[in-house]
Amino acid sequence: MMIALVVFPFLTALALVLMQGTWRRVAVMASCLAQCGVAFSLFQLVHTEGTQALALGSWGAWSGIVLVADSLTAGMAVVTSLVALACCMPYRSSWVEHPLRLPLMQILIAGAYFAYITGDLFNLFVAFEILVISSFALLTLDLDNRQISSAPPYVTLNFLASLLFLTGCGLCYGFFGTLNFALLSQVTPQHPLESSILLTILLFAFLLKAGVFPLFYWMPNAYPNLPAPVVALFAGLLTKIGVYASMRVLGTALPMPAEVFYHVLFWVGAVSAIFGGLAAFSAKRISFILTYHIISQIGLMIMALGAQSAMAWAGCILLLWHNMIVKPALFIAGDEARQIYGTDDVRSMGGLIKLAPLIAMVFFLQAMSLAGIPPLSGFWGKLVLFMQGAELGHLALIFATILGGFLTLMSMLKIWIAVFWGEPTTSTTQGQFKTTPASVTFLVIALLMGLGAYYFSQSAVDAAESVKDFLSYYQAVIELPVKGARL
Amino acid sequence: MPVEFALALSIAVAMGVHQMLQRSLMNVLFGIIILSNAVNLLILGMSGSPTHQHAPILENAEALTQSVAPLPQALILTAIVISFAATAYFVTLLYRVRLDQHTLDLKELSPQKDSES
Numbered sequence: 382m383m384i385a386l387v388v389f390p391f392l393t394a395l396a397l398v399l400m401q402g403t404w405r406r407v408a409v410m411a412s413c414l415a416q417c418g419v420a421f422s423l424f425q426l427v428h429t430e431g432t433q434a435l436a437l438g439s440w441g442a443w444s445g446i447v448l449v450a451d452s453l454t455a456g457m458a459v460v461t462s463l464v465a466l467a468c469c470m471p472y473r474s475s476w477v478e479h480p481l482r483l484p485l486m487q488i489l490i491a492g493a494y495f496a497y498i499t500g501d502l503f504n505l506f507v508a509f510e511i512l513v514i515s516s517f518a519l520l521t522l523d524l525d526n527r528q529i530s531s532a533p534p535y536v537t538l539n540f541l542a543s544l545l546f547l548t549g550c551g552l553c554y555g556f557f558g559t560l561n562f563a564l565l566s567q568v569t570p571q572h573p574l575e576s577s578i579l580l581t582i583l584l585f586a587f588l589l590k591a592g593v594f595p596l597f598y599w600m601p602n603a604y605p606n607l608p609a610p611v612v613a614l615f616a617g618l619l620t621k622i623g624v625y626a627s628m629r630v631l632g633t634a635l636p637m638p639a640e641v642f643y644h645v646l647f648w649v650g651a652v653s654a655i656f657g658g659l660a661a662f663s664a665k666r667i668s669f670i671l672t673y674h675i676i677s678q679i680g681l682m683i684m685a686l687g688a689q690s691a692m693a694w695a696g697c698i699l700l701l702w703h704n705m706i707v708k709p710a711l712f713i714a715g716d717e718a719r720q721i722y723g724t725d726d727v728r729s730m731g732g733l734i735k736l737a738p739l740i741a742m743v744f745f746l747q748a749m750s751l752a753g754i755p756p757l758s759g760f761w762g763k764l765v766l767f768m769q770g771a772e773l774g775h776l777a778l779i780f781a782t783i784l785g786g787f788l789t790l791m792s793m794l795k796i797w798i799a800v801f802w803g804e805p806t807t808s809t810t811q812g813q814f815k816t817t818p819a820s821v822t823f824l825v826i827a828l829l830m831g832l833g834a835y836y837f838s839q840s841a842v843d844a845a846e847s848v849k850d851f852l853s854y855y856q857a858v859i860e861l862p863v864k865g866a867r868l
Numbered sequence: 869m870p871v872e873f874a875l876a877l878s879i880a881v882a883m884g885v886h887q888m889l890q891r892s893l894m895n896v897l898f899g900i901i902i903l904s905n906a907v908n909l910l911i912l913g914m915s916g917s918p919t920h921q922h923a924p925i926l927e928n929a930e931a932l933t934q935s936v937a938p939l940p941q942a943l944i945l946t947a948i949v950i951s952f953a954a955t956a957y958f959v960t961l962l963y964r965v966r967l968d969q970h971t972l973d974l975k976e977l978s979p980q981k982d983s984e985s
Binding site: 503510513521526530533536537540541543544547551555 | 888893896900903904907910911913914937939940943946947950953954957958961962964965968969974977
């Protein structure tokens, strides 16, 4: 099951290179549906039978490769498979499809699944590299001048993050003699100094990948130039995997870090949430506004990680899953609006609600969800954070959550007032613009998340508890059958 | 890790960082290449001092207790392949930037502004 999750998209990518025309579409849809099926059945399995582990080649955990799926892994896989399904749907008939785009998107998705299920630090690095290199390729696939000139900072900073991560892997092996999360969780509490050094390096690399406040420079230049399905996939997966990796390392691998790490995470997150909101409010193009929102939302998640309690982590996971669905949907809806006006500068757009009521409706629902209006999905994560803030007496948490949400709402209203209201600024006739299947799919998923909040938040609480429960993670790994006592 | 090895490593890292802070993208590229090799050396250093140790080859069981750790070498192989792929991409990208903009100086390559569309 766990292997199928990674191998499926890889094989699809290979098969897609050989196919043409309608067959490609059929094949990629079939594969995405199959991935959803695998992810859901993994979720079911983990839910009923607890954490699953698999030792590849039956080598022991000290030197072999171990795959582990706990509730967090399974939940992330389910949400990722849904994002993948919507992003790989046919976008616009007029859109010229580069023959390598779908295969590369599938490889990126495979990298994401691999990052979730891997049980050791080095394979997490490999998964990051699969993600990053396929994102490099997707970034410059159209050979558009703007894409090319935005690529060097993106490539350099991501390369730097990878090198830091690799340094972390090397030091980890040198300090502890293993890279396996489960074994690390047993060894690291006795070595606080080494753990702190390792954690500093790893968190710096992960936060650079996640794009929080001082380390976000690569994002706002690269994202607005990409075609909508690709930027949707990037927004749904790339930065979120940085948050996932921080959670896995802080919760499972190095479970008892010095208090100061939590404080740093908290304040970095809070500053990033507010800075991102302000930057989004001052931006003038829809794609820039949405890109700065990513920084703000990632900030909220990192801040929740810094609040330390399991419930705050559950809030972080709720926000994470909600963002993985809503953010891509907004990018796609924004791009649909751009198609109508030929630009996405909010100052020269207007009256979209008369031109294309359906697009306006989709955008409105997703934007309100992002701002956290009940009963949409974004509300529940913020509610959990708010309640945690009240319970722990953490005023800064409450304040930053509210301020972040307020700034998000303001910039969404800015888009709303400028673009959707008013008189139409183009003379194109009404009813010509339809929403794409992708944004309808995203809308359905987002609404289901909001209305099924009970199950949604229950899974998030499960996931938060399982990522912090390193003992049962260790149990699942150590009970694996081992082939002989070699080396 | 022997002192000479640590010194060599830190010089390599210093060179890499210095190159990365230059204004030309070409220097950044060299910085990245040097840094990634420095990191690979660091991982190699983690397998311990090779003095009085055997190569980790399965010939007889006693020799294995006195051999260097084999895992870092496997890690380095993977890391080399990955950094090779990424470097190849970066070189191609720089070639293309040079063709388009006739410069690799970061000061002259201005990123797109929010107000342009």
